[in-house]
Amino acid sequence: MYELKSVTKRYTRGKETVDALAGVDLTIADGDRLVIQGPTGGGKSTLLQMLGGLDKPTAGEVVLDGTDLARLSEAKLTKVRSENIGFVFQSFNLIPTLTAQENVETALVPLGVKVKDRRERAAEALKSVGLGERLAHLPSEMSGGQQQRVAIARALVKQPKVLLADEPTGNLDESMRDEIMDVLERMWKELGLTFIMVTHDSAIAKKAPRLATIRKGKITVKENASS
Amino acid sequence: MFFTYLRRELRRRRKAALVVASGLALGIALVIVVNSVSSGMGKAQDKVLESLYGLGTDMTVTKAAPAQSSDNAQQRPRFDFDAQDSDSDAEQSSDIVMPQGFQTLAASTVTKVGEQNGVSDAVGGLSLQVIKVNGQFTRGQFQQNGDGGRQGGPGGGTGQPQGEVQGGGANFDVNNYSVYGTDVTELTAGPLTSSKITSGRTFKSTETDAKVVVVDSAYAKEKELKVGSTVTIKKVKFKVIGIATADSGDAAANLYVPLKQAQTISDQKNKVTTIYVKATDSQQIDTVKSTIQKNISGTTVTTSADLADTVSGSLSTASSLATNVGKWLSIAVLVAAFLVAGLLTSSAVSRRVREFGTLKALGWRSGRVTRQVVGEAMVNGLLGGALGIALGLAGAYVVTAISPTLEAQLGGGGGTGGPGGGFGGPGRRAAAKTLDVALTAPVSATTVAIAVGLAVAGGLIAGAFGGWRASRLRPADALRRVE
Structure with a gap:
């Protein structure tokens, strides 16, 4: 469970100061599915980085299961990320020189999983996203949708508590978008994880049970009864 | 994963890897050639000096003329x-x-x-x-002239016999x-x-x-x-x-x-005329020299190092070139190679910001990312080392094969008692002599060890540049910079 209390993130560039997040309060229960929307530069990605322990707030608390991520050392934060949080990025962020299977394995490396086990689990994760035949393919040999599915497999192979997706369909066409959203939704349901996604896509936002909108660092959350 | 990732990355950036390795190889090869030529010069000089007072002599005691x-x-x-x-x-x-030559x-x-x-x-x-x-x-x-040998001058002449010696x-x-x-x-x-x-x-x-x-x-x-x-x-x-x-x-x-x-x-x-002295410890030659000079007055003690100073000619010129120009050239090339390797590695890290940011987001510790970067740089360094050793050995082989003849002039100062003329026994005769010595470039195990050390150092320096950058990358910054 996430609890964000008065989270502020301030960026300073020269004499100019910008509050990407300005006193955000937000609670996300375990197993929730939250979609975050908002204009470009509104603070969506910054919020996601706070939730993922990739960055620390200037002020406020980001509490995950009772631990304030803002107060953790870099090493402990790294541990939290490696064990509990899966990331999916808009640009897939696969390692270009590694095969699909090896890319998925990179998520298990920090957990100290043995090589054989690591390979099996990576292969299993790729099968679960429909890429069982593409284990030895390099990212450059796959379509955008396939690459994003590899990225999803990489995020989920360690069975995290939280899945954070930053515009996962932003670089995909419509059919690919639906395909990826189907995979993500299925995984969320199957694994019972907390799924937080940033998107510009209104069609996706409409289907979300909870929709948070960020404008100028301020957040408003709306429950969607129809979803 | 470490080796797979390392191998693939080096293959992907093989041109950059080749540039780094070639730079290091050039520097290392130069070090080997300069070192081995210097060693060859030393051997040639030793040979020249041995011709003066034989093997196993550390110094001579003489009395100047x-x-x-x-x-x-x-x-x-x-x-x-x-x-x-x-x-x-x-x-x-x-x-x-x-x-x-001597008293x-x-x-x-x-x-x-x-x-x-x-x-x-x-x-x-x-x-x-x-x-x-x-x-x-x-x-x-003595042959007398044919006219009887009497030539009278005015007044009757001298009366002496006239003729010439033949x-x-x-x-x-x-x-x-x-x-x-x-x-x-x-x-x-x-x-x-x-x-x-x-x-x-x-x-x-x-x-x-x-x-x-x-x-x-x-x-x-x-x-x-x-x-x-x-x-x-x-x-x-x-x-x-x-x-x-x-x-x-x-x-x-x-x-x-x-x-x-x-x-x-x-x-x-x-x-x-000459006393040939062997010291108990070759490291204590200067001390022994002082002792003899102090206790036995009026003598000149000449060590092989003193004698070496009197060697001139092309051997001396080449030796000085190898030790001065060669040494500084090697250092300059090595420093340049280390810098280029460091900068290229650092720039490679800059191009892989998203990659390393992603790995850190996945939970890779900074140390693991740094190790990966340093590992790649080390392989580059070792590759450069291997290339450099091969090049250096080839260079040394060529020098030995061509075996240029160097001329060594011994002494030449002509003074008495000083290094120009004060060395042992037959040295005085040798003071004016010129020897032709064939130059070789023997590569010692130490030289190869130095080359390997330099390769590792090159890799470490390059890795330090890149690793430092990689370790300082914060995942949020890394991901933000490319989105």
């Missing part, structure tokens, strides 16, 4: 021949044997030197110069050669140690006063001497027992005789 003065005219060799009748075919011969030292000095702290062994030797004049010296004949003169040759009196009981030191007996045998320790001689091969060839022949020095006949060939191609003396015989023929009883 007195300064030139008008009195010295008396010391110059002087030959007196009586002219013979013009019809006489008899040859006259005279030889003078004198110590070469003599009492043989007891050898014992005294041997007793000094740090001296392992001291052996005396007498270096002699023999000048032999051999030929005919005939008187001229014929007479001299026909002679001068043979100048060197003789070295060696202590046959201590054949482990002295000039003869840098020669190999190529025919016959060397002295026996019992031949302290035997009339036997070992002849340098070049001199033997010139004078058509062989084992069993006889050589006469100042009317004393010596039997040739061996022919010696100098390792450097230039012998210290033409003839080697037992010390006692050398002392007898030169009227230098119980005298030596």
Whole structure:
């Protein structure tokens, strides 16, 4: 469970100061599915980085299961990320020189999983996203949708508590978008994880049970009864 | 994962890897060539020095010749021949044997030197110069003029017979050669140690006063001497027992005789010109030198290092080039190669910001990311090292194969007592001599170890550049910068 209390993130560039997040309060229960929307530069990605322990707030608390991520050392934060949080990025962020299977394995490396086990689990994760035949393919040999599915497999192979997706369909066409959203939704349901996604896509936002909108660092959350 | 990732990454960036490795290889190859050429120079110099006072000698003790003065005219060799009748075919011969170059030292000095702290062994030797004049010296004949020989001047003339001296003169040759009196009981030191007996045998320790001689091969060839022949020095006949060939191609003396015989023929009883000293510890040579100089006054102690300073000519020029220009060139190339390797690695990290940011987001610790970067740089360094060693070995091989001949001039200062002229025994004769030495470039295990060390250092420096950048990457910044 996430609890964000008065989270502020301030960026300073020269004499100019910008509050990407300005006193955000937000609670996300375990197993929730939250979609975050908002204009470009509104603070969506910054919020996601706070939730993922990739960055620390200037002020406020980001509490995950009772631990304030803002107060953790870099090493402990790294541990939290490696064990509990899966990331999916808009640009897939696969390692270009590694095969699909090896890319998925990179998520298990920090957990100290043995090589054989690591390979099996990576292969299993790729099968679960429909890429069982593409284990030895390099990212450059796959379509955008396939690459994003590899990225999803990489995020989920360690069975995290939280899945954070930053515009996962932003670089995909419509059919690919639906395909990826189907995979993500299925995984969320199957694994019972907390799924937080940033998107510009209104069609996706409409289907979300909870929709948070960020404008100028301020957040408003709306429950969607129809979803 | 470490090795898979490393291998794939190096394959992907093979051009950059090749640039880094080539730069390092060039620097390392230069270090190997310069090092091995320097070592070759050292060996060549040693060879030159060995020709002067043999193997295993750490220093020589001599007494410098007195300064030139008008009195010295008396010391110059002087030959007196009586002219013979013009019809006489008899040859006259005279030889003078004198110590070469230095004042003599009492043989007891050898014992005294041997007793000094740090001296392992001291052996005396007498270096002699023999000048032999051999030929005919005939008187001229007075011939009277045909008119009876009387030419009267105004007033009646002088009454003296008139005529001219005809014929007479001299026909002679001068043979100048060197003789070295060696202590046959201590054949482990002295000039003869840098020669190999190529025919016959060397002295026996019992031949302290035997009339036997070992002849340098070049001199033997010139004078058509062989084992069993006889050589006469100042009317004393010596039997040739061996022919010696100098390792450097230039012998210290033409003839080697037992010390006692050398002392007898030169009227230098119980005298030596040079004491060859072996130190107990080669690291303490300077201390031993000071001790001898302090305790035995009036002597000049010359170490091989002092002697090395007197070597000039192309060997000296090349040696100075190798040690100065070569060393600095190697350092400059290495520094440049290290810098290029570091900057290229650092720039490669900059291009992989998203990659490393992603890995950190996935939970990779900074140390693991840094290790990956350093690992790649190390492989580049080792690759450069291997290439450099191969290139360096090839370079050294080429130098040895071409084997350029260098000229070494020994001494040349001409002074007395100083490095220009104050070194041991046959050194004075050698002061004006020029030796040709073939240059080799031997690659030692130490040189290869240095090269490997440099390769590792290059890799580490490059890795440090890149690793430092990678470790400082914050995942949020890394991801933000590219989105």
